[in-house]
Amino acid sequence: MAVYTHGAVGYTPIAHADGASALASNSYQGIRTETTSTLRIVEFFIGGEATASTVNRMALRRLSTNAATPTNQVPAATNPLSLASTSDGYVAATTGPTIATTQHLANVALNTFGGVVRWVAAPGEEIWATAGTAPNGELCLDSISGTGVVSTDIKFEEI
């Protein structure tokens, strides 16, 4: 299966509690499937870029309402021979998504003053999203608390 990577660079997260709606653009990283696509996240990376000690709690969560008219960013294929992905990444939208009030898929904390987080799934242990529609079709990586500048990257495999 083809693997794709989408990055969100140098953004200042806003602390979003579960249920937070209409997220401001450039405060999160979103990954969205289409009705015809299914993806599974195989890796995510968070790199802290704050200029002073700032602890962020970051979470990968599902969305109860998808972003309206997201500005799609085409994920890069890690293999140049792969077809273009059907799924997209985004960091901005006309109306931002709403975070679901459900179990988080992953929670990590880091000091964004140079801190780094990397999670890699073992085969068969990936995080799934499918079919486009909320709350199954999109995922969001953002902050629960802390507003230190970060860059984030999500790698996913499209099925």
Place this chain on the structure above:
Amino acid sequence: MSRVRGGRGYLMIDNRASGGELLEFKTLTCAHCNQVVALNPKRQRERGFCQKCYAYICDSVGCNVDCNPILEGVDLAQKYATLGEPFLPRGYKGEVLFDLELRDKNRLR
């Protein structure tokens, strides 16, 4: 070679640049709720395991009372995409949030 589905993921949290430490964990992903769990190497209790899907499950109550694999949720989400049912998300206790009649109907086919 183990017949148990999945292996061990890897989580690295490196705070050395800010005077912290480097933390490395093995991780598992719950076969029911899809949550990533960093493994505590000092844990004494047995970890959850589903005999039906033959895979690791987390400690959430909802994941331990019934077998609702995330892969079945993916299947249902594709099949009933227009319903907007929460086939993949789970509640805070790991409980299923979608209509189980849809699952049962799908299993009987």
